[in-house]
Amino acid sequence: MKEYLQTFISYLISKPKRKLLRLCFKLKGKIGLEIGGPSTFFRPISFFPVYLFANRIDVVNYSNETVWEGKIAVGNTYNYFKNKTGHQYIAEATDTKIRNSSYDFVLSCHSLEHVANPLKALLEWKRLLKEKGVLVLVLPEKKITFDHKRNYTSFGHIIRDYQNNVDENDNTHFEEIINLHDINRDKGVTSLEELKVRIKENYKNRCIHHHVFNLATIKQILEYCGYEVLHQQEVHHFHLVTVARLK
Numbered sequence: 001m002k003e004y005l006q007t008f009i010s011y012l013i014s015k016p017k018r019k020l021l022r023l024c025f026k027l028k029g030k031i032g033l034e035i036g037g038p039s040t041f042f043r044p045i046s047f048f049p050v051y052l053f054a055n056r057i058d059v060v061n062y063s064n065e066t067v068w069e070g071k072i073a074v075g076n077t078y079n080y081f082k083n084k085t086g087h088q089y090i091a092e093a094t095d096t097k098i099r100n101s102s103y104d105f106v107l108s109c110h111s112l113e114h115v116a117n118p119l120k121a122l123l124e125w126k127r128l129l130k131e132k133g134v135l136v137l138v139l140p141e142k143k144i145t146f147d148h149k150r151n152y153t154s155f156g157h158i159i160r161d162y163q164n165n166v167d168e169n170d171n172t173h174f175e176e177i178i179n180l181h182d183i184n185r186d187k188g189v190t191s192l193e194e195l196k197v198r199i200k201e202n203y204k205n206r207c208i209h210h211h212v213f214n215l216a217t218i219k220q221i222l223e224y225c226g227y228e229v230l231h232q233q234e235v236h237h238f239h240l241v242t243v244a245r246l247k
Helices: 002-013 015-025 118-128 155-163 174-180 192-200 215-225
Strands: 031-035 056-061 075-081 084-090 103-109 129-140 227-235 239-246
Touching (some): 056 075, 215 239
Parallel strands (some): 031 056, 056 084
Antiparallel strands (some): 075 084, 227 239
16 A cells, blocks of 8 residues: 555654654554544654554544534544544543443544543543553644643643533633634634634534643643653644553
């Protein structure tokens, strides 16, 4: 298959990809779950082309119609690469209703920032993993996004959200986003009024970024949840990539 050859060539010529590609290859033949997919970061020729190597990947999306995926249906409808398909679940990322220890790995690319209670989500994904299961977490670096004026979210704030059992109706960050959101870097809105409307309807569209992450805080959160961080890397000054494993 040409994608395998292209990936091998990519490994040889791109030193920054090598560590992630080696970790990705360890998932060959395994079964995983993606949160909020599909994602270009996991496609062939990317830094973590797990779609190519995995035996099967299922997916969880929060609604049967989303801004990113359009209309979707429950069942064996998740076509993530060529003729590869997995099961599509409709559920909250914090409460998937999937049985314990179902997957070898969990993928999340640019989805956790849209979740109001990230610690609750990470503990839920931990529940779904088998022994020594792997989590691949990709989050945006604020420096080149519409969040660049906002402060990074503290570890303590993440803990408090979990302790207070914050859910997706949470509006804690709405005022901050209205004041600091850089509309010029957001293709989804053209004015402050449009932004306010989108924020008001966030439970339906899930477009806002509740929290702003850096690699140090991501590592701290994951270790608190019982993950061992295997590797962290910034890709293209935008993707904050963390690969972790259950201890």
